[in-house]
Amino acid sequence: MPVDPPNWCWSLPAVVDPDPLPGLELPLPLRALLRRRGFRSVEEAKQFLIPTSLPEAELHFPDLKKATNRLVEACQNNETVAICGDYDADGMTSTALLLRALGPLGAAPRAAIPSRMEEGYGLNPSMVDRQHRDGVKILVTVDNGVAASAALRRAADLGMEVIVTDHHTIPDKPAPMTALIHPATTPDGSPYRGLAGVGLAYVLARAVAEQLNQPEAICSARDLFCVGTVADMAPLIGANRAWLLEGLNQLHRTECFGLQALQRLAGLGEHPLTADDIGFQLAPRINAVGRLGEPRLVVELLTAEEPTTAMALARRCDDFNRQRRDLCDAIEAEAVALVEADSSDQLPSFLLLAQSHWHHGVIGIVAARLVERYHRPAALLAGDGEGLMRASVRSPRGFAVDQALNHCATLLERFGGHPAAGGFTVRAENVHALHELLCDQADSWLKQQGQGLPIQPDALLRLDEVNWDLWKSLQSLAPFGIGHEVPLFWSRDCTVEERRDLKGGHLALRLRQAKTERRAIAWRWDPASHVPDQCDVAYRISVNRWQGEQRLQLELKAIRTHSDSVMLQRGLRNYVAKQISSSTFTLTNSDGQSLQAAIDDNLSLVSNDELAKDSRVSQLLEEAVLGLGLRP
Structure with a gap:
């Protein structure tokens, strides 16, 4: 939660018709919300809420047929196929998905994931050489590879075939590869444009299974797609939304013993899962391993063939997640102290912080927290040996990380990413010049955005409209995520009837409007911040489950003094x-x-x-x- 209410910059939602999208069976505030999100007709909104069908993937991915044919051949001949993954949740679930899919289809898949600490991100020449020495002739990259020019050229020199499935930025001059399955190769407006690495792996697995007429062989692929897509914060629109809507209703019945074990440890029970269940319960346990430990642990978990083995591996993931939380909290405290010490007058437009002892595996999480706290792009750098620093970058909406890094290419040893996040390696002596160049790029963006932390409600609600009927209607808009965020509502002229400061720096309020009272909570609230007696509030609606009881609550994002x-x-x-x-x-x-x-x-x-x-x-x-x- 931002620390100082005057830093919030409230913006009115867009003006819409008094009766937007008439005929859509939703409360007026939700119809107004959908209209503001660009839905111009009832038919368009209905197609989004309940997607009917997707176009044939082969019609949208130019190289999909070539890649499918090659893998079908590998399956028919029991060829060894190296699945070259990555160490985040997207990369690990993508790897597990293809291992679980290609094995039953007849191939002999094997995992090849780099060590975060020793090899860095993605496919590299050393990995290619290892696979070649083992007699592997075909590589499939997942969630990486498109920018691995040296590794791709090495594979070509060795006569190896490489199918690249990746959603990161394609270089201006890509290296040779057998086939490229990438969202940017699809037509404009394609529902496949938002797929993460695991979505591309799912497309490929489905195509191979269908060509072999064995769709049942990839029964758990959609479950892994759901987890990886939400964990990677892919936009929940188009194909992502369609497949998630199908998959979330069945995920709690998954046949994947690893996912079963993670759900039990998270206490998710036997009810259908939500995107939030994945994002806040399952994904952190998976991500923590790649950040702190050995990503093969997650691949082993998600491909485990015995429930007892899966549970033992899941408990190790849980241990890593606890370590990850402690590390993040410690680094965040250190980073905030550095920001406050160096920026007593004015924050720089781009936050760049470096400490050689920070852990590479979690600096991305902390960078994201700084973005939320200060509403500025942020890069955290950790020591990488031999005078190098390795960074993770995160940004608010509207600031393109990949473009910014490309603009700084002459100062960087290595870089990559997409608009919302990225990473790079830089020599220590170039850090200062890099920071100046990044600030120059962020300055113009910040002038357009304004200095305040933006609060942009989707629709107004009266407190008496926050009820279970509204909640049920709200769920028909789910799943929420990037590209279709959880709605932010606002209510005017609320009286604070009770205030309680909770452990952990949280704030609980009881708000009244006319005859209606609702409970609200503000996470990570600065206790020194003023809460006016009469206020307007911006919030998201959630369900608080405690000791078998459920009640709606307002998760506060901003508070301001009410005025008529x-x-x-x-x-x-x-x-x-x-x-x-x-x-x-x-x-x-x-x-x-x-x-x-x-x-x-x-x-x-x-x-x-x-x-x-x-x-x-x-x-x-x-x-x-x-x-x-x-x-x-």
């Missing part, structure tokens, strides 16, 4: 909208001129003032309606 007026800006001119009754308000310009308007029973804007007919004035009045909370 709002300030609107048009260029250099300011306007004040002030509510004078439950449905009537005035709009006053900087010259003191006012006009009056109201909302009728159909939530339409009405005014007898001739000025209201002007399109610019009408737009201001509509924004005033939103700002004063007269319409969702």
Whole structure:
């Protein structure tokens, strides 16, 4: 939670029709939310909420047929296929998916994952040489490989075939490869554009199984797809959403003993899982191993053939996750102290922090926490030996990490990533120059964003609308994630009836609006921050489960002092909208001129003032309606 309420910058949601998407069986605030997210018709919204069918993958991936044919041949001839993965949840689930799929189909797959500490990220020439010495003729990369130019050239020199499945940025001059399965090769607007590495592995496994007429051989592939997709924070739209909707309802019945064991340790029970269950319970236990330990442990877990073996491996994952939490907390405290010490006057537009003793495996998590805390792109660097520093980068929405690193290529030894995250290696003597160059790029972005931490609610709710009926309707919009975030609601004019500071730096409130009371919690709240008695609140809705009971709660993201007026800006001119009754308000310009308007029973804007007919004035009045909370 941001530490200082004045740093929040509230933005009004976009103006929509008083009755958006009529005919869609959802409460008005949720229909307004979908309209603001770009859905222009009921048919388009319904297709998103309940996807019907996807186009044939072969029609969207130019190299898929070539890759499928080669792997079908490998399956028919019992060839050894090296699955070259990565050490995050996406890479490890992708590796396990193809191991579990290609084995029953007839091939002899083997895992080849680099050591995070000794070899770094992705396919490298040493891995290629090892596989070649073992007689392997075909490699399949998952969640990496597209930028592994040296390794790909080495494989070509050795006469090895490499099928690359990857979703990271394609270099301007890619190295030779047998086939490339990549979202960027699909047509514009393709539902496959948002697939993570595990989604691409799933596409490939399905194609091979279908060509061999053995779809039952990959029965657990969709379960691993669900876990890897959510863990990698892939956009939950298009094919990702369609397959997740299918898979989440069955994931708790998975035949994968490793996933069964993880679910038991997480206490998830026998009910269908949600994306949050994966993101907050399963994924951290998987990711922690790749960050701190040996990623082969996760691959062994997810391919285990006995429940007792799987449970023993899952417990080791659990131990790594506890270590990961302690490390993250310690590094975060150190990083925040460095930021506060170095930025007493003004924060740099790009946060770059370096300590040689930080652990490579968790600096990405801490970088993400700094982004949330300060709303700036952040890079954390740890020592990599021989005068080198290795970094993990994370960014807020709108700042493209891959483009920023590409712009700094002359200062970097190695780099890669996508818009939201990336990594690089840099010589210690170039860190200062690199920071200046990254700040130059972040400056223009920050000027557009503003200095405050943005709060952009999707729709207004009254507290009495936060009920189980709304919750049920809200679940029809799930799963939520990147590209389709958990909705952020706001409520105006709430009275704080009770405040409690909880252990761990959390804040619990009891809020009242008219005759309705709701409980709210703010995670990681600064106890020194002021909570006004009368406030507007921005929040997400969640379910608090405790001792067998369930109740809805508001997860607070921002609080501000309530006012019966709002300030609107048009260029250099300011306007004040002030509510004078439950449905009537005035709009006053900087010259003191006012006009009056109201909302009728159909939530339409009405005014007898001739000025209201002007399109610019009408737009201001509509924004005033939103700002004063007269319409969702």
